[in-house]
Amino acid sequence: MKKILVLGAGKSATSLIHYLLERADQEDWTITVGDRDLSLAEHKVEGFERGKAIRFDVDEEERKEKLIAEHDIIVSLLPAFLHPKVSKACLKIGRHIITPSYVSADDLAMSEDFAKADLLFMGEMGLDPGIDHMSTLQIIHDIENRGGNITAVRSFTGGLIAPESDNNPWNYKFTWSPINVVLAGQGTAQYLKEGKRKYVPYNRLFSLYETYSIPDYGAFEVYANRDSIIYLDKYELKNIPTFIRGTMRREGFCDAWNAFVKLGLTDNGFPIVGSSKMTYNDLIEAFLPGKNPQLSLQQQLAEFLGIDEGHETMKKLAWLGLFDNIQIPVENGSPAMILKDLLEPRWKLEPDDKDMIAMLHLIDYELNGEAHRYKATLVVKGQDAENTAMSHTVGWPLGIMVRLLSQGKIKSRGVKIPIMPEVYEPVLKELESFGVVFTHQDAVVGFEI
Amino acid sequence: MKKILVLGAGKSATSLIHYLLERADQEDWTITVGDRDLSLAEHKVEGFERGKAIRFDVDEEERKEKLIAEHDIIVSLLPAFLHPKVSKACLKIGRHIITPSYVSADDLAMSEDFAKADLLFMGEMGLDPGIDHMSTLQIIHDIENRGGNITAVRSFTGGLIAPESDNNPWNYKFTWSPINVVLAGQGTAQYLKEGKRKYVPYNRLFSLYETYSIPDYGAFEVYANRDSIIYLDKYELKNIPTFIRGTMRREGFCDAWNAFVKLGLTDNGFPIVGSSKMTYNDLIEAFLPGKNPQLSLQQQLAEFLGIDEGHETMKKLAWLGLFDNIQIPVENGSPAMILKDLLEPRWKLEPDDKDMIAMLHLIDYELNGEAHRYKATLVVKGQDAENTAMSHTVGWPLGIMVRLLSQGKIKSRGVKIPIMPEVYEPVLKELESFGVVFTHQDAVVGFEI
Numbered sequence: 001m002k003k004i005l006v007l008g009a010g011k012s013a014t015s016l017i018h019y020l021l022e023r024a025d026q027e028d029w030t031i032t033v034g035d036r037d038l039s040l041a042e043h044k045v046e047g048f049e050r051g052k053a054i055r056f057d058v059d060e061e062e063r064k065e066k067l068i069a070e071h072d073i074i075v076s077l078l079p080a081f082l083h084p085k086v087s088k089a090c091l092k093i094g095r096h097i098i099t100p101s102y103v104s105a106d107d108l109a110m111s112e113d114f115a116k117a118d119l120l121f122m123g124e125m126g127l128d129p130g131i132d133h134m135s136t137l138q139i140i141h142d143i144e145n146r147g148g149n150i151t152a153v154r155s156f157t158g159g160l161i162a163p164e165s166d167n168n169p170w171n172y173k174f175t176w177s178p179i180n181v182v183l184a185g186q187g188t189a190q191y192l193k194e195g196k197r198k199y200v201p202y203n204r205l206f207s208l209y210e211t212y213s214i215p216d217y218g219a220f221e222v223y224a225n226r227d228s229i230i231y232l233d234k235y236e237l238k239n240i241p242t243f244i245r246g247t248m249r250r251e252g253f254c255d256a257w258n259a260f261v262k263l264g265l266t267d268n269g270f271p272i273v274g275s276s277k278m279t280y281n282d283l284i285e286a287f288l289p290g291k292n293p294q295l296s297l298q299q300q301l302a303e304f305l306g307i308d309e310g311h312e313t314m315k316k317l318a319w320l321g322l323f324d325n326i327q328i329p330v331e332n333g334s335p336a337m338i339l340k341d342l343l344e345p346r347w348k349l350e351p352d353d354k355d356m357i358a359m360l361h362l363i364d365y366e367l368n369g370e371a372h373r374y375k376a377t378l379v380v381k382g383q384d385a386e387n388t389a390m391s392h393t394v395g396w397p398l399g400i401m402v403r404l405l406s407q408g409k410i411k412s413r414g415v416k417i418p419i420m421p422e423v424y425e426p427v428l429k430e431l432e433s434f435g436v437v438f439t440h441q442d443a444v445v446g447f448e449i
Numbered sequence: 450m451k452k453i454l455v456l457g458a459g460k461s462a463t464s465l466i467h468y469l470l471e472r473a474d475q476e477d478w479t480i481t482v483g484d485r486d487l488s489l490a491e492h493k494v495e496g497f498e499r500g501k502a503i504r505f506d507v508d509e510e511e512r513k514e515k516l517i518a519e520h521d522i523i524v525s526l527l528p529a530f531l532h533p534k535v536s537k538a539c540l541k542i543g544r545h546i547i548t549p550s551y552v553s554a555d556d557l558a559m560s561e562d563f564a565k566a567d568l569l570f571m572g573e574m575g576l577d578p579g580i581d582h583m584s585t586l587q588i589i590h591d592i593e594n595r596g597g598n599i600t601a602v603r604s605f606t607g608g609l610i611a612p613e614s615d616n617n618p619w620n621y622k623f624t625w626s627p628i629n630v631v632l633a634g635q636g637t638a639q640y641l642k643e644g645k646r647k648y649v650p651y652n653r654l655f656s657l658y659e660t661y662s663i664p665d666y667g668a669f670e671v672y673a674n675r676d677s678i679i680y681l682d683k684y685e686l687k688n689i690p691t692f693i694r695g696t697m698r699r700e701g702f703c704d705a706w707n708a709f710v711k712l713g714l715t716d717n718g719f720p721i722v723g724s725s726k727m728t729y730n731d732l733i734e735a736f737l738p739g740k741n742p743q744l745s746l747q748q749q750l751a752e753f754l755g756i757d758e759g760h761e762t763m764k765k766l767a768w769l770g771l772f773d774n775i776q777i778p779v780e781n782g783s784p785a786m787i788l789k790d791l792l793e794p795r796w797k798l799e800p801d802d803k804d805m806i807a808m809l810h811l812i813d814y815e816l817n818g819e820a821h822r823y824k825a826t827l828v829v830k831g832q833d834a835e836n837t838a839m840s841h842t843v844g845w846p847l848g849i850m851v852r853l854l855s856q857g858k859i860k861s862r863g864v865k866i867p868i869m870p871e872v873y874e875p876v877l878k879e880l881e882s883f884g885v886v887f888t889h890q891d892a893v894v895g896f897e898i
Binding site: 190193196198199200202229261262263264267269270285286287335 | 636637639642645647648649651652653657676678710711712713716718719721722731734735738739784
């Protein structure tokens with residue numbers, strides 16, 4: 001019997017826990033789900049004999065180590081900044097760990113130690129990062145095996161709302177941690193374009209988007225996602241001229257979101273003292289330069305943004321109630337927390353709403369003197385607000401990885417991301433059986449001399 | 450005999466240490482100067498019998514506590530993030546502490562404990578913050594004592610270069626920690642304008658400057674300095690409509706510095722991997738959107754900044770060598786570190802250079818139905834690169850404070866900043882004897898109904 005420990009029982013854990021519980025008899029597993037909030041964990045394992053809920057606090061050192069020692073495979077869904085407390089304990093005690101979070105430089109530094117201990121730390125094993133890595137590498141390796149030379153990789157993913165549930169002017173709802181959406185992109189994005197490194201600071205990130213389309217689904221805006229350059233080594237594409245990973249949003253989103261960035265409303269670094277005594281009107285006014293106080297707030301904002309009052313961005317902002325004289329309910333919140341609080345009910349998935357994952361890979365290569373473009377697209381829709389495409393596409397790869405590891409089918413050791421055939425082949429294959437199916441196109445686009 | 454302990458023997462400590470050593474016989478003091486770098490401390494006390502240099506590491510807990518216990522008054526010039534390690538030890542052991550650093554919320558939370566222990570933690574006791582508080586409050590209290598009602602406080606300080614040593618197009622040289630100059634202003638600035646709070650995010654800070662002049666010294670640009678609003682309570686000006694603290698630079702500086710902010714060159718959060726293999730040209734290009742690659746780098750940058758190629762900003766950037774094909778000497782540096790490294794030799798004080806402190810207070814008030822504007826200006830010049838106006842105006846107030854405290858003349862206890870008459874009166878008076886003399890103007894500017 002193998003004992004699996006899942007740490008974190010939040011929204012994104014549902015599909016993973018179900019995947020594991022449904023296969024527990026057949027695989028002879030017991031599944032322990034731990035969360036700070038015991039009732040959350042209990043809810044997730046309800047009705048499954050092989051599931052057990054416990055209260056888990058990552059800071060209770062002794063109890064944590066005992067717990068990890070009692071299990072064979074650990075899956076950590078804790079917030080990224082808490083991961084090291086779990087991964088270090090896994091190394092110390094000698095357990096495999098799987099997580100959907102980004103692998104940090106500190107994580108990587110432990111790779112040799114993990115390998116020496118015959119252990120695997122598999123990071124970035126969710127959707128993005130996760131399925132994006134696996135599907136990109138499967139295509140890249142196939143092209144390379146056919147003798148092709150990869151010249152550009154563009155890989156974009158978006159957690160969006162399905163057209164049939166899309167009823168707001170932002171064409172967006174939350175399917176992921178709202179505060180993480182508000183804070184997304186802070187820092188400097190990095191990618192490679194035509195042989196040159198490009199850096200995009202946060203203040204320009206949402207104005208430098210490009211537009212791509214997916215057949216049947218229309219146009220999407222794409223902005224650069226964090227540091228793409230660190231993946232050149234990992235993907236073994238050291239001499240590739242163009243390489244970018246990006247985030248997809250619906251058309252018009254980036255310009256409108258950029259209004260928040262320009263105003264300064266995504267700063268999470270200081271409290272707006274007495275914010276609950278202000279209206280959203282007051283808040284916007286406080287962030288505006290106020291050069292023409294005789295103008296209305298909307299006029300001032302439109303002027304500040306350099307757009308007409310009738311611009312789509314202004315409609316999006318007005319729809320949020322930003323220009324209404326409504327009291328801010330948050331007390332002493334940061335601008336980002338106040339914004340999150342405003343957006344949360346307005347971008348909330350209704351019980352019957354379907355979310356949608358979109359992924360687009362554009363892989364350019366040369367083969368026999370000809371330039372090719374390989375295009376792979378994926379659209380996955382959720383069932384409802386509980387069983388979201390986001391939860392599925394994060395949870396299923398984690399679950400499949402647990403199964404493969406538990407069955408002894410994975411030989412990789414050390415701190416890794418899922419870019420090796422022994423991982424991506426079986427995972428992508430099983431994902432297809434769940435309806436996670438890419439559409440592939442491969443065409444000659446011109447002649448290279 | 451009183452024993453004084455000075456922690457930190459860097460550039461800004463010179464004037465303080467000299468102030469103390471020169472008065473050591475008369476006041477019956479011994480002065481211990483501690484620094485991680487023993488030779489630095491030794492250099493500072495050289496030739497003074499009552500001065501003693503020691504190696505000091507803030508992380509050697511036991512030794513630190515023993516050292517603090519052996520002294521009566523502690524002056525901490527350590528970097529701000531190390532202060533808590535000293536102030537907490539002072540509270541535990543029962544010693545007064547004086548520092549030029551900003552008082553944080555964590556510091557303030559210890560105020561009651563310091564007061565209960567009959568101890569004083571005097572923060573913000575340098576130039577800015579320091580002399581600015583003292584001189585502003587002296588004027589404010591005087592106006593209030595005359596029955597006036599303060600309606601606006603604008604207080605600006607700049608650490609600059611004296612006109613006679615000003616020989617670069619930026620009209621600026623480093624008289625303060627270069628990396629702190631590069632990183633200055635990150636976060637959101639806050640102030641009060643005509644009864645409304647204003648927030649300025651970093652991405653707009655250097656474009657929202659205003660211009661003021663000081664007689665005989667010409668025009669200065671002023672941008673908002675951190676959070677002014679926290680001082681409303683401290684200054685006891687809760688109902689004032691306009692209150693802003695700002696930083697002064699020479700005309701043209703803000704636009705040019707804003708080019709770095711817009712590009713993203715002041716980010717200290719990530720390394721430019723392989724930076725030593727790049728030229729400054731490459732660096733600028735990597736940060737430019739690159740929409741018109743057929744243009745020259747200067748043309749692209751001018752277009753990006755929305756200015757002509759002949760604009761003063763372009764001349765300033767060209768003077769730094771940014772457009773030259775010079776290899777970057779920094780390996781894997783953050784953009785901010787690379788920028789600091791570029792600026793440091795170019796903005797270096799030459800041995801005979803004189804720096805200059807400029808301070809400007811504009812205090813509006815109503816008295817007997819009339820609107821008044823009180824204007825106080827201060828210009829202090831240094832002697833040379835060693836004896837700078839910056840070092841003097843940071844060190845002297847600290848030294849005077851040590852003397853007053855040592856003589857039992859200060860009754861204030863708890864965590865404070867220098868806003869009380871028992872501090873500002875004697876400190877400002879003694880500063881005058883060193884040539885730190887404000888020019889005062891007080892005029893009726895109109896009629897208030």
